[in-house]
Amino acid sequence: xxAYGQESVLDWTGPLLAGALVTLEIALAAYAIGLLLGxxxxxxxxxxxxxxxxxxxxxxxxxxxVPELLLIILLYYAGTQALNDLLQWLGMTGQVEISxxxxxxxxxxxxxxxxxTEVLRGAIVAIPKGHIEAADAYGMSRWLRFRRIVVPEMLxxxxxxxxxxxxxxxxxxxxxxxxxxxxxxxxxxxxxxxTRSYFVFYAAAGALYLVMTLGxxxxxxxxxxxxxxxxxxx
Amino acid sequence: xxxxxxxxxxxxxxxxxxxINTMILVAVAGSLGFVLAxxxxxxxxxxxxxxxxLSHGFTTVIRGTPLLVQLFFFYDGIGRxxxxxxxxxxxxxxxxxxxxxxxxxxxxxxxxxxxxSEVLRGAMLSVPKxxxxxxxxxxxxxxxxxxxxxxxxxxxxxxxxxxxxxxLLLKSVPLxxxxxxxxxxxxxxIVRDETFLVYEPLLLIAGIYIALTxxxxxxxxxxxxxxxxxxxxxxxxxxxxx
Numbered sequence: 001x002x003a004y005g006q007e008s009v010l011d012w013t014g015p016l017l018a019g020a021l022v023t024l025e026i027a028l029a030a031y032a033i034g035l036l037l038g039x040x041x042x043x044x045x046x047x048x049x050x051x052x053x054x055x056x057x058x059x060x061x062x063x064x065x066v067p068e069l070l071l072i073i074l075l076y077y078a079g080t081q082a083l084n085d086l087l088q089w090l091g092m093t094g095q096v097e098i099s100x101x102x103x104x105x106x107x108x109x110x111x112x113x114x115x116x117t118e119v120l121r122g123a124i125v126a127i128p129k130g131h132i133e134a135a136d137a138y139g140m141s142r143w144l145r146f147r148r149i150v151v152p153e154m155l156x157x158x159x160x161x162x163x164x165x166x167x168x169x170x171x172x173x174x175x176x177x178x179x180x181x182x183x184x185x186x187x188x189x190x191x192x193x194x195t196r197s198y199f200v201f202y203a204a205a206g207a208l209y210l211v212m213t214l215g216x217x218x219x220x221x222x223x224x225x226x227x228x229x230x231x232x233x234x
Numbered sequence: 235x236x237x238x239x240x241x242x243x244x245x246x247x248x249x250x251x252x253x254i255n256t257m258i259l260v261a262v263a264g265s266l267g268f269v270l271a272x273x274x275x276x277x278x279x280x281x282x283x284x285x286x287x288l289s290h291g292f293t294t295v296i297r298g299t300p301l302l303v304q305l306f307f308f309y310d311g312i313g314r315x316x317x318x319x320x321x322x323x324x325x326x327x328x329x330x331x332x333x334x335x336x337x338x339x340x341x342x343x344x345x346x347x348x349x350x351s352e353v354l355r356g357a358m359l360s361v362p363k364x365x366x367x368x369x370x371x372x373x374x375x376x377x378x379x380x381x382x383x384x385x386x387x388x389x390x391x392x393x394x395x396x397x398x399x400x401x402l403l404l405k406s407v408p409l410x411x412x413x414x415x416x417x418x419x420x421x422x423x424i425v426r427d428e429t430f431l432v433y434e435p436l437l438l439i440a441g442i443y444i445a446l447t448x449x450x451x452x453x454x455x456x457x458x459x460x461x462x463x464x465x466x467x468x469x470x471x472x473x474x475x476x
Binding site: 062065066067068069070071073074077078167171172173174175177178185188189192198199202203205206209210213214 | 294301306310314405407409437444447
């Protein structure tokens with residue numbers, strides 16, 4: 001942060017846009033990992049093995065009952081510590097320094113995964129049982145059945161929920177600024193403090209988030225039309 | 235794990251203050267936000283076109299930007315402008331406008347209003363047209379139709395979703411710790427700074443939030459069950475007043 005000299009508001013355009021890019025990057029990565037966690041969670045919740053179901057239920061219940069900001073702070077500290085403890089236990093010496101980028105993605109993905117689990121579980125349950133049985137009768141392997149039947153049939157059910165989660169995630173990325181990670185909102189805060197133009201920079205940050213969310217709305221609407229092709233209009 | 239500090243009245247005081255502030259914020263933003271939501275939904279469903287567009291634009295902007303950014307926008311962006319506003323510092327409003335708490339309540343009220351208005355709008359549109367026509371045929375005024383027929387039925391339709399919004403409000407309260415309002419998270423941060431315990435205070439308030447979420451869910455389920463006109467599980471329709 002510069003302490004001297006009058007900075008112009010426009011000097012911050014570049015850093016702000018770079019921050020927006022970082023926000024998009026961590027959102028995309030956390031979304032992808034969250035989707036994977038959600039698939040695992042949904043599979044666990046639908047599995048016949050009690051302890052696995054219990055673990056998945058515990059995960060989703062706890063994450064959804066604790067405020068996001070609190071979870072992010074807790075995981076940010078605890079995650080680093082746990083990883084170090086794990087390495088120590090494995091007999092490795094020294095501390096690992098987790099980059100803020102990786103920690104931010106990990107924390108957001110962990111939270112996102114719990115909500116994904118619920119959305120995906122609901123979408124998978126809504127697939128008619130007969131379709132799954134038919135796939136089995138055809139002798140499809142589990143992977144083929146998943147790829148050809150489960151995914152295409154659950155997507156139309158899951159997509160509205162998934163779209164919603166993406167929007168929540170984009171907005172939640174702002175929370176990692178609280179633990180000092182430099183993304184869009186953190187940059188905007190620095191810019192505001194440095195130029196003392198608080199109104200301008202918070203409005204600008206808001207506008208950039210709005211562009212991201214409105215832009216994703218368009219993309220998701222297109223995706224939903226695509227996965228629903230061939231379905232009767234309702 | 236070291237929880238001995240809980241017995242210290244110094245920290246207990248902060249925690250209590252944080253708890254009370256959290257409750258006040260939820261109550262204020264929940265009720266005022268609901269009123270705002272009714273107005274916004276009404277503007278969109280039956281307002282004149284410019285008003286409907288304005289309401290739509292407002293909810294889109296609020297729902298499309300992070301609450302944390304809105305909080306700083308109101309507190310730092312608008313709050314700092316007010317300081318320079320001539321005469322305001324001497325006015326009776328100043329003791330309120332000076333407080334970070336006020337900006338927290340403002341941001342949350344607006345946020346609840348925007349999200350809940352979207353829910354209410356959908357519910358208002360799904361109230362059967364015949365009911366509103368019948369009310370008109372009875373000679374009810376527009377206002378009477380709204381508060382006797384339209385709104386009660388709409389709320390009945392979307393009450394579980396509104397409960398969800400209330401829980402989201404509760405879970406967004408820790409955001410105010412970033413603008414120096416004493417909430418549970420702020421209290422935990424003070425404990426952390428003074429005792430160098432990182433997890434214990436955070437875990438404690440995580441537990442408090444889990445309990446609060448549970449209590450709110452149970453409480454709202456009671457409200458849902460007793461809401462006039464909602465069919466109980468047995469399938470017998472309760473008639474208000476009988």
